Amino acid sequence: MNTKATLASIDHSCRQITTELADWRPGIAPVAVVMISLNEAHNMGAVLQNLVGWAQEVFLVDSYSQDDTIDIALCYGVHVVQRRFRGFGDQWSFALEHLPITAPWTMKLDPDERLSDPLKTEIIEVISNTDAEGFFVKIRLFFMEQSLPVRLRLLRLWRTGRASMSDVLVNEHIKVKGSVAELKHDIEHHDSPDLEHWLDKQNRYTTAEAIIAYNDLPLADTPRLLGTVFQRRMWVKQNFNRLPLRYVLLFLYHWLWQGAWRAGWVGYAWARLRSDVKRLREYKRREIEITGRLPVKRFYGPGKPDSRVQNFD
Template sequence: MSEQDNTRPWTPGVAPVAVVMISLNEAHNMEAVLANLEGWAQEVFLVDSHSADDTVDIALRHGVHVVQRRFRGFGDQWNFALRELPITAPWTMKLDPDERLSDELKRNLADAMRRGEADGFTMQRRLWFMGRPLPVRNDILRVWKSGRCRFSDVLVNEHPLVEGTIAHVAGDIEHHDSPDLEHWLHKQNKYTTAEALAFVQGATVNVPRKLLGSKEGRRAWLKLHFFKIPFRYLLVFLYYIVFKGVWRAGKVGLIWARLRADVYRYREYKIIEMGITGRRPGNVRFGIGRADARVPQFD
């Protein structure tokens, strides 16, 4: 690892935890997420996948320990982070740059880690979309005793595998899902490509695919059999509208539910495309390149 060029070191906070993030072009989130962690986290680490924006500059300015590594998959990147980062805090927390910890969660997590009554902790994550909270929450495992966790070695949709007992802590992680719809669509396009590729390659999920099994096992079973379900996209839309109750968020909720159904549709279409063409998607370059000195240039 290279020596850090920080302008100042991270000031240890009150919670005995190392917060670890991975990033690619997250400058739009870095100031807010680091402000959210200041005074709370003992250590903050970032594994950056060679961002083209100011992600690394902002992180270093705040005293974050930053390393860079080529991205090969989410499970691979997280296992590298847990294996190679010089974590000294007794607890480790996985956090995404677009997530924020509520004050209630900070207090409860700090207390739970000091008591040490479990080896890992789950909490609720609440989704925000278009700047508004949605009534969509899910339990996620994000904190564990340092050295007690590894991640499922998958391309996308990785999950932590923690040794020992798990307890729940009250309080929300707010998931601010993209600054605008253009960013959201770009991100979902990348995720659905990765999911389709993993499906075609027959990537393992490290859990038994059982409808009556664990949460990860149910999700894996549903993804495997989803294409056989009649009216599946309508059912996805209705699931979010009725069962998850996003109708309570008004127009924003309706838009989000429709887009979530579309994400499932895009994944299926990409799987079909790869089966027809035999080619992996995503090899086309986008954006503006450099001027070519071999040809005349005009303003």
């Protein structure tokens, strides 16, 4: 049986459990993994299978999912709470401040991410003998189920109680008190099961970023051209709209500098879409300026039948 079929069978079995909830069985790593979710049933079984036997604890802050996210998480014994989503920074700050984490280390993980086996081994070895308070991890991107030669460098692991989260709507940033080191191996980021899901997610993200730009809200960190890598990214974000040929340059950055060309057509599509997303963010901000209205959140798809009119099934 292949991996997808195995996970589908596990998830089906989990959904049958209705009387007694399981307890998470502590793994070999003294790490609490924390995730937030909204309708992540398509990822939940795979990410939890990835953590079984490794993580000491797993926590999930759910934003009232309408799919089987909660059923699957509870079946695995995950500690689940629900809370209305107000922004990524706000939701993560709640998680770090209120979850009953007892493990000495905490790790931020998204449901569409998987820890590579070398990374699991490296984390156990490194945290047993380190003075660092946190660690950067390389995030290797997957798109259309293919690995891209593109890696992000994000702070994802820290001593419990030593981190705080920036208060932003999107692109939240972890701040650690003390020295920070870097791990060698990867987290795999499987970005959306299909392009339909990916575009829907980017549509929501760009709306939030357009509102931030329109209201001149603080970014995830102080924009500084000569600051840290993350601060330089914030400087580019703040000044991006002033650059000539900016969308061409952004495509070339992803396509050539980051090496997406090595992934063939999939890499080309990813690089083009990344620049298109940036353009969409700017168009949305300009729309707000022109109309004087913030975007209205809409729900698409069918609702319940209306009893006042004749209904045909």
